[in-house]
Amino acid sequence: MFTADLLRRLRNDLPMSVTISALGREGPPSKMRDGRFVFLCPQCNEMLVVVNPRNNLAHCFACERNFNNIDLLVALDFDFRSAVALLEDLLREYLSRRSKRSTTEVK
Numbered sequence: 001m002f003t004a005d006l007l008r009r010l011r012n013d014l015p016m017s018v019t020i021s022a023l024g025r026e027g028p029p030s031k032m033r034d035g036r037f038v039f040l041c042p043q044c045n046e047m048l049v050v051v052n053p054r055n056n057l058a059h060c061f062a063c064e065r066n067f068n069n070i071d072l073l074v075a076l077d078f079d080f081r082s083a084v085a086l087l088e089d090l091l092r093e094y095l096s097r098r099s100k101r102s103t104t105e106v107k
């Protein structure tokens, strides 16, 4: 079983750009446009999904669908369990990289 807290952290604490670059060829094509991270919508195939850095949620301006990290992987045909396992690994890696870079950051 996955706890609600784990799922919340996977949605909030792992930037979607990190997830997508880690997916590489398995993930959707992406780029920076006007300082924002955009990627190709797995639902409608438009390069119009924009990630809001404030809540780490992505919104497709073509089909109006919203994605968090988990929704994205499920839309890419991962089953829920493997999506969560993969994101858990990515989050752990991301947090350990970040704490090596800056040990002074206080929240």
Ligand SMILES: [Zn+2]
Pocket: 041, 042, 043, 044, 045, 046, 060, 061, 062, 063, 064, 065
């Ligand atoms: Zn779309």
